[in-house]
Amino acid sequence: MTARTIWLHLRVPFSFFLLPMFWFAVSQSPSPDVDKSIVVLLVVHLLLYPASNAYNSYFDKDEGSIGGLETPPPVDKDLYWVSWVLDGIALLLGMFVNWSFILYLLVYGFVTKAYSHDRIRLKKYPILSWFLISILQGGLTYTMTYIAINDLPVSTITEPKLLFGGLLATLNLMALYPVTQVYQHEEDASRGDMTISRMLGVRGTFVCAVVLYSLSLVGFYRYFEGSYVVLIYLAFLLPAVVFFLRWFWRVYQDSSFANYRTTMRMMWISSIGLNSFFLVLIALTHS
Numbered sequence: 451m452t453a454r455t456i457w458l459h460l461r462v463p464f465s466f467f468l469l470p471m472f473w474f475a476v477s478q479s480p481s482p483d484v485d486k487s488i489v490v491l492l493v494v495h496l497l498l499y500p501a502s503n504a505y506n507s508y509f510d511k512d513e514g515s516i517g518g519l520e521t522p523p524p525v526d527k528d529l530y531w532v533s534w535v536l537d538g539i540a541l542l543l544g545m546f547v548n549w550s551f552i553l554y555l556l557v558y559g560f561v562t563k564a565y566s567h568d569r570i571r572l573k574k575y576p577i578l579s580w581f582l583i584s585i586l587q588g589g590l591t592y593t594m595t596y597i598a599i600n601d602l603p604v605s606t607i608t609e610p611k612l613l614f615g616g617l618l619a620t621l622n623l624m625a626l627y628p629v630t631q632v633y634q635h636e637e638d639a640s641r642g643d644m645t646i647s648r649m650l651g652v653r654g655t656f657v658c659a660v661v662l663y664s665l666s667l668v669g670f671y672r673y674f675e676g677s678y679v680v681l682i683y684l685a686f687l688l689p690a691v692v693f694f695l696r697w698f699w700r701v702y703q704d705s706s707f708a709n710y711r712t713t714m715r716m717m718w719i720s721s722i723g724l725n726s727f728f729l730v731l732i733a734l735t736h737s
Contacts, residue, residue, distance in 0.1 A: 451528040459507040459529055460500035460536075464518035467626075467721045468587055469495060471619050473728030475595035477735055478615060482599040486547050490598050493540045493547075494591070498555060501536035502562040504529050509566040514637045515710035517630050550604045554594035561586055573643050580627060580646040588623035589616035618669045625662035628655045629716070632708045652705040656698045679731065686727035690720035 472491055476482055503518075508529045512522050537559050544552040561582060565572040572579045593607050593616040606612065631638070631647035632655045638645050647655045671680050693716055700707040 451523075451526055455523040455525075456504070456529060456532055458519055458523060459504050459525060460532075461503040461507075461516075461518035462496065462500050464503065465495040465499045466725070467717050468499065468591070470622075470721065470724035470728055471588065471591045472595055473725060473732060474615065474619060475592050475599065477728050477731040478611075479596060479600050483601055486601065487599040489543060489546050490551065490595055493543050493555070494595070497536045497540040497543070498558060501533045501540065501559070504533035504536070505563055506566040508533065509568055510641070512637060515633060518714070520710055520714075547598050548601055550594065550602075551598040553604070554590065554598070557590070558586055571643075573645065576644050576646040576649045580624065584620050584623035584627055589620035592616050592619040614669075614673055618666060618673060621662055621666040621669060625659045625666065626717075626720075629659050629713065631655075633710045633713055652708045653702060655708075656701060659694070660698070679734075682730060683727055686723040686730075687720070688723075690716070690723050693719050 472494065476487060507516070507522065508525050508527075510516070511525055514522075516522055537555075540555055540559075541552060544555050561572075564570045565579060565583065572582060593612055596602075596612060596615070597604065597606050607616075628645075628647040628650060631645045632652055634645070635648050635652070638648055650658055667684075670683055674680050674683075697707065697712060697716060
């Protein structure tokens with residue numbers, strides 16, 4: 451493989467969609483360590499996530515569109531070893547943070563490999579993989595980021611406020627995850643992978659997203675105790691909500707609108723809104 455094709459399969463821009471979990475943790479931290487925050491940001495989004503993407507691409511060998519890559523080029527063993535090298539570098543840099551962060555990197559790495567590996571293939575178990583990935587990329591990433599950048603013991607994870615934030619992060623990912631699979635039904639079927647989106651069907655995937663995002667909104671209202679912050683949250687999410695509802699209506703009439711390009715457009719609009727909201731919240735809480 452060339453350096454360019456390896457880079458494409460790392461799908462680094464896709465990390466932007468998961469970046470709100472980091473900013474959420476920073477926004478809720480009373481006095482985050484700046485140096486550790488930078489290391490966590492770089493390790494998770496430029497090493498850990500791309501390593502997982504590369505490993506997944508190697509075992510899936512997709513010919514159709516995948517998240518962040520419309521026309522994936524062919525893969526070979528080079529991509530497999532690149533994923534392990536990136537994981538190794540992530541663990542080495544994690545030593546500059548703390549042991550709880552290294553533990554998180556190990557758990558994330560092994561679970562995502564079990565998700566993709568052809569002998570385990572958690573991906574083919576729809577409900578299990580849905581919960582695992584949502585918790586891993588949502589709640590666990592949020593809570594362990596919070597613990598890492600504040601240099602707290604792992605036992606802090608049992609604090610009610612932190613658990614509540616982790617639950618909200620998980621709900622958001624549970625709504626998002628099936629939507630990212632909605633245009634891959636044919637290719638997943640050809641490999642025998644019964645994903646959660648295939649199980650729900652195209653329309654069911656959208657209904658699921660509406661229900662879970664609604665629960666998430668109620669949760670954020672409770673989390674922020676009904677303060678003006680909720681109004682700011684709604685303002686930043688409004689473009690994504692409008693886009694999604696219009697898209698849902700079109701898909702309800704014709705499932706062919708559940709395609710790669712519209713899905714990615716939805717992801718970008720939603721992620722820009724969420725990232726912007728948490729950056730504003732950081733500015734408000736740490737000014």
